[in-house]
Amino acid sequence: QVQLVESGGGLVQAGGSLRLSCAPSRRTFSSYYMGWFRQAPGKEREFVAALSRSGGSTYYEDSVKGRFTISRDNAKNTVYLQMNSLKPEDTAVYYCAAGIGIRVRDGDQYAYWGQGTQVTVSS
Numbered sequence: 001q002v003q004l005v006e007s008g009g010g011l012v013q014a015g016g017s018l019r020l021s022c023a024p025s026r027r028t029f030s031s032y033y034m035g036w037f038r039q040a041p042g043k044e045r046e047f048v049a050a051l052s053r054s055g056g057s058t059y060y061e062d063s064v065k066g067r068f069t070i071s072r073d074n075a076k077n078t079v080y081l082q083m084n085s086l087k088p089e090d091t092a093v094y095y096c097a098a099g100i101g102i103r104v105r106d107g108d109q110y111a112y113w114g115q116g117t118q119v120t121v122s123s
Helices: none
Strands: 004-007 010-013 018-024 033-039 046-051 058-060 068-073 078-083 092-099 110-113 117-122
Touching: 004 092, 018 033, 018 092, 018 117, 033 068, 046 068, 046 078, 058 068
Parallel strands: 010 117
Antiparallel strands: 004 018, 018 078, 033 046, 033 092, 046 058, 068 078, 092 110, 092 117
16 A cells, blocks of 8 residues: 655756645654655666655765655655756656664665656756
8 A cells, every 4th residue: 555645747858946845644654764766668667766754864865966865744744855967867766764763775675666757858
């Protein structure tokens, strides 16, 4: 059962920005670490960013460092992925995930996944 809901995807020109949001549908995720993954056609699922349980540590895939920022708003119980300077290579379905493992870049460590939101970058 899907327990996370993503929003904020869409079509944007290269160089533009989008902010993705992720929130639980039925429960809080305060005891989980949160991650963002993406999958482009013909490609394997790729780690994008993660946030520690405490929110004090962040992790990024090399190609998005300096452009993407993962953050959380505890009051809103929401995790965000701010994406700036978008490139056509960023085009993919983006998934929010929650897990209790320790290998934050490994999708198999995540127990809960959203349905995904499409991000398309033109040019």
